[in-house]
Amino acid sequence: MTLAPARTATTDPWPGLHDVPVGPRAAVAARIARRLFSAAVNRLDVTVHLGSGVDAQQLGRGGPVAVVHRPDEFFARLGRDQLIGFGEAYLTGAWDAEDLGGFLTVLAAEITDLVPKRLQKLRSFIVARPPRKELSSKQNSQRNIAHHYDLSNDLFEQFLDPTLSYSSALFEGDPATAVRADLETAQGRKIERLLDLAHVGEGTRVLEIGSGWGELAIRAARRGARVRTITLSVEQQTLARERIATAGFTDLVDVDLCDYREVTGQYDAVLSIEMIEAVGWQFWQTYFETIDAVLAPGGRAGIQAITMPHDRMLATRNTWTWINKYIFPGGFLPSVHVIDQVTRKHTSLRLEQQLSMGQHYAATLRMWDETFLAGSQDVLDLGFDPMFLRMWHFYLEYSRAGFASGYIDVNQIVLTKAAS
Template sequence: MTIEQERVSANHWPGLDVVPSGPRSQVSARIAKRLFRAAISRLDVTVMADGEVFGKGGPTMVITRPEEFYLRIGRHQLIGFGEAYLTGAWDAEDLGGFLQVLAAEMQNLVPPRLQKLRGLVVKRPPRTQKSSTKNSRSNIAHHYDLSNDLFRLFLDPTLSYSSALFEGEPLEATAADLEAAQGRKIERLLDEAGVGEGTRVLEIGSGWGELCIRAARRGATITSLTLSVEQKALADQRIAEAGFSDRCSVEIRDYRDVTGTYDAIVSVEMIEAVGWQFWRTYFETIDRVLAPGGKVAIQAITMPHDRMLATRNTYTWINKYIFPGGFLPSVQVIDEITRDHTTLQMSPAYSMGQHYARTLTLWDQAFLAHAQEVLALGFDETFLRMWHFYLEYSRAGFAAGYIDVNQLTFTRD
């Protein structure tokens, strides 16, 4: 077994086999049970537990170990909710459909009077996950260095790990449409950034090289930054196979350390890993290296401004298991930062939320279809449940409109 496979073996889930116990846990579990049942009773879902059925009817959740379920959410709130799924304390055949109903009512699940106590209950992100220069590489490696072979199993041939842009109604798109839709997304960004013959391009966040290849086809030269060793290795290989090694340079480099001057700067769903403490640094860096008359085009997952302000110091299930240090900005805060601290001016946002919901559905279908191959790579059953939950949890957020994804273009006077 390789080192990367050991990272996601059964030994990678410290504490998950420990159910909270003790008097404090029992009290919090009773409170959690009352709050959970009160919230569910107002929603269009069906929850089955201890022979009881509650909810107004809709996607079904089955709580197989109620005591464990309430102990986990009582002590660890939404992290505990996700961990209870990982251990099998609850399940749902239509996981995304069930989570979508919850996501649509996320702001109202807890009574307003109790939301004021939120800061006393929820956990704060660990300092070791703050996306500083010191921590960023390990944060990125936690996710993107899992295994290139894993990502190949559920992504399309472009290896684009971001929202596609479908032609027509997203909900009608099939797996056969995904590759063209990913290309359409990238081409739109390159158009927005004005990438063409002779353009000097900076890409912040390499992915596996598809944007580099497409920019090079236009006659541009590209410097692409990543902190993932695995991504760089495969991106270099794909770029060489496409015949563009002379035009594309993929570097292991933090965005804060970038030098040079660029006519166009593009970044696809990388700002989510920057951390709210460094958004200003991120855009000031872009402003510093953008040539006069240059343009910037980024694709960013966003959340409503009020929810962003309320949750920016919250440690989430996604932070713990999927993206350490990650946090979603709002379109408003991006506009405010660029107006107040840079010479950049943001054009109206191009929203693609429902396209992401469909993208995630197609990814999850492909992931589940290749479950045996995932296990053969050295990943365990807990990882299968975790990744399925992550993809469906994310899809639910987009489908419900709780989160969105936007292409944002910036210019100068």
């Protein structure tokens, strides 16, 4: 799916999205979806208006409000494609919510109970499985990464802070009270903490898996470290090199277009901020074995990872989600437990400590979305279309809801390797 170009008379960048399910099977599925949705919402502290005018129906017990403008389309999509259909119905405007994040947060907090337990046993027969072409293999990974990170550097610069950190910040004090002016400092605090935990200093040999736009590499080089940072994004590589050169550290930092599976050499510290989410559960063992192989005895690995509860990870690892389809193909979140499990079983790495930062990510995403919405016209001027604006807003608020509700978390994790 090509997302960047604006819609034209001859090109539809959203193929299939406007096809509403029809036919007898779709009608039955829609009726079931309506019954399940109504029962779930009526137990929650939200308000949902189905339709408008004298025929409108109100569901819920009060709280953040959503309006389903086109109930027939909404339930047809929900019936056929479950949560993917729920997100797609938002993209097409079949439903809306003024406080989208607040509404989604209530749903996310109850996600495990929205569908009756007896029906959850049918999950594997109903939900879509990830397409094989999105498996995060060597053959597919660069395409998966390009789908998101090669959209446009200008797009990311529009809503990120000056450090161009596309990961959770670490605020001082209560993140719920943090404001946009705090974000740049909080992003620096996050990176410096990880560098400290990995003992990065003068002469340290550092490998970074997942370059971003170069901020961690710049800060490590500023400490006197020698850095190799790798990415699969051509756009990120270009801008990271520019930023590193501007900072005066070209002699200390190499930015390579390289799959993590192809890394060789030996390093005193391996750092990776929110890259493991793109690895795919099928390759977690390979990912940690690679880190183990290149980490010198006595070395330390600092990983910032978005995580989910272990039981939900096991239940959903073969599910194709809205986030996979539209934002991160091939992505999947680990649990802290599985990171500990895989490293203990297959490597010499040992989990030494972790810091949970979920509410800090909720605040980070709130700030990103506020800035993104305020700059909507700038995004349109880059060549993106109005549907993209709705998709990106939904993505940021959908993610924020996960962290705000506690359904997902983000952790800074330190792994150590014993000295020989």
